[in-house]
Amino acid sequence: MKIAITGSDGQLGRALQDALCETHTLLPLPRRAFDITDRANISKLAALEPDLVIQCAAMTNVDGAARDPVTAFRVNAFGTQNIALACQQCRAALLYVSTNEVFDGTKHAPYLEHDAVNPINVYGKSKLAGEWYTQHLLEKFYIVRTAWLYGKGGGKFPDKILELARRETALSVVRDEIGSPTYAPDLANAIAQLIHTEQYGIYHLVNAGACSRYEWAIEILRQANVPRPVKPIRLAEYRRASSPPPNGALENFAAATMLNISLRSWQDALRAYFEK
Ligand SMILES: NC(=O)c1ccc[n+]([C@@H]2O[C@H](COP(=O)([O-])OP(=O)(O)OC[C@H]3O[C@@H](n4cnc5c(N)ncnc54)[C@H](OP(=O)(O)O)[C@@H]3O)[C@@H](O)[C@H]2O)c1
Numbered sequence: 001m002k003i004a005i006t007g008s009d010g011q012l013g014r015a016l017q018d019a020l021c022e023t024h025t026l027l028p029l030p031r032r033a034f035d036i037t038d039r040a041n042i043s044k045l046a047a048l049e050p051d052l053v054i055q056c057a058a059m060t061n062v063d064g065a066a067r068d069p070v071t072a073f074r075v076n077a078f079g080t081q082n083i084a085l086a087c088q089q090c091r092a093a094l095l096y097v098s099t100n101e102v103f104d105g106t107k108h109a110p111y112l113e114h115d116a117v118n119p120i121n122v123y124g125k126s127k128l129a130g131e132w133y134t135q136h137l138l139e140k141f142y143i144v145r146t147a148w149l150y151g152k153g154g155g156k157f158p159d160k161i162l163e164l165a166r167r168e169t170a171l172s173v174v175r176d177e178i179g180s181p182t183y184a185p186d187l188a189n190a191i192a193q194l195i196h197t198e199q200y201g202i203y204h205l206v207n208a209g210a211c212s213r214y215e216w217a218i219e220i221l222r223q224a225n226v227p228r229p230v231k232p233i234r235l236a237e238y239r240r241a242s243s244p245p246p247n248g249a250l251e252n253f254a255a256a257t258m259l260n261i262s263l264r265s266w267q268d269a270l271r272a273y274f275e276k
Contacts, residue, residue, distance in 0.1 A: 001195070004029055004050040004092075006036055006083060007057030011151050011184050012097060016054060019188035031057065036079035046089035052195055054095045055083045055134075058127070062101070065123040066241035072122050077129030084137040093140035095195060100147035100179060100206075102128045105245020110180070110210055112253045113145075113202045121242045142194060143202045144187075147250050148216075150273070151184030157213070158273065161220045165228045171221075175214035175232035179248040180206035183269035193261045203255045207266035210249035219267060223274050 001024045007013045008028035020026060027048055034041055036057045045053065058076050059065055065072035080096060087094045101124035102117040119125045134141045150156035164171055182205075190205045211219070214232045221228055235246065255261040263269070 001025070001051040002027065002049065003195075004045060004048060004053045006034065006053065006055050007031060010056055010060075011149060011153070011156070012187065013056045014153075015151055015184040015188035016056065016191065018185065019192045023192075036082055037074050039082060042082050042086045043089065045083065045086035049090050050092045052093045052095060053083055053087055054097070054191070055080055056097050058097070059123075062121065062123040062244070063241040065126060066121060069122045069126070072126040073129065076123070076126035077133065080130035081133040081137070084133045088137055093142070093200070094134055094138055095142040095144060095191065096130060096134040098131050098143050098145045099124065099127045100145060100248040100250050101245060102131065102145065103245050103248065105247045107247055110249040110251035111204070112251055113204050120245060123242060124245070140200055142200055144191060144194070145202070145204050145250060146182050146187055147206050147248055148179040148181045149184055149187065150181065152276065157181070157216065158220045158270070161217045162224055162226060165221060165226045168228070170229045170231060171217060172231045172233045173214045173217040174235050174238050175212045176235050176246055177213050177244055177248070178210055178246065179213070180210050180250050181216055181266040181270065182206045182263070183273055186263045186269050190255070190261050190263055194255060194259065197259055199259060201254065204250040204252050205255060205261075205263065206250045206252060207263045207269045208252070209266045211266065219270060223270055
């Protein structure tokens with residue numbers, strides 16, 4: 001397949017290139033060469049005639065999105081609209097990467113693909129708008145929701161916890177925010193399997209299991225062999241611009257049940273991250 005990847009210099013974009021480069025012809029589209037908010041890029045992308053576009057480009061700074069909703073919608077909603085229109089022009093399929101933050105977090109179990117969406121922050125609303133354009137403009141689409149993504153050079157939660165542990169003798173971490181930590185290369189491998197199925201629809205692709213930020217931090221420090229006391233604090237005590245869904249855990253129900261695509265546990269994935 002000829003596959004275009006937007007936001008190809010990002011954490012997932014790079015993991016996807018590693019996962020797909022041997023079996024597909026890739027068209028990486030980094031932000032500096034291809035801004036998804038530029039409408040002139042609609043026809044430029046269509047002219048490349050990809051079979052599939054993987055839309056990874058996004059404003060992923062959740063607190064930044066809360067402070068600047070217009071940019072969040074410009075990129076995550078209208079940028080995705082542009083990509084969907086390009087796919088419409090060249091009849092390509094679209095795989096749109098979305099987020100657990102489309103849910104409000106009040107469910108007392110992990111969210112399934114068909115649970116009702118109800119985002120409570122700007123980032124979630126802008127990403128849901130991207131889902132809307134994907135679903136309404138195209139027939140051939142995959143919407144892949146993921147959560148708490150981390151990987152090589154991403155500077156995400158595991159790196160931040162270890163950085164904090166280097167500077168502080170004790171850490172305070174939120175205990176009432178739940179999610180599904182997901183290793184970017186594992187997600188990329190699952191996407192590599194999904195795109196062969198042509199089983200279009202909505203999927204939750206996350207490492208199996210769920211934990212609080214507090215439990216995640218403890219496991220990171222344990223696996224990295226950096227013993228530090230960790231104090232559990234409440235979300236309300238941690239000041240930030242955006243409010244995350246309290247329970248943002250996702251369950252991979254559709255792909256595991258229908259397509260036999262599943263990801264290992266989040267603890268095993270973390271081990272693989274440290275081993276690399
Ligand atoms: N990270 C998470 O925890 C998480 C969780 C759930 C879902 N997701 C979704 O997963 C996808 C990949 O996330 P990621 O972790 O790989 O994020 P990332 O590392 O921040 O990558 C996003 C990429 O998009 C680029 N970008 C931003 N605005 C753009 C624009 N206007 N045009 C073109 N490119 C643009 C960024 O470039 P710059 O770096 O130059 O800005 C960056 O290279 C996103 O759709 C995100 O919403 C992420």
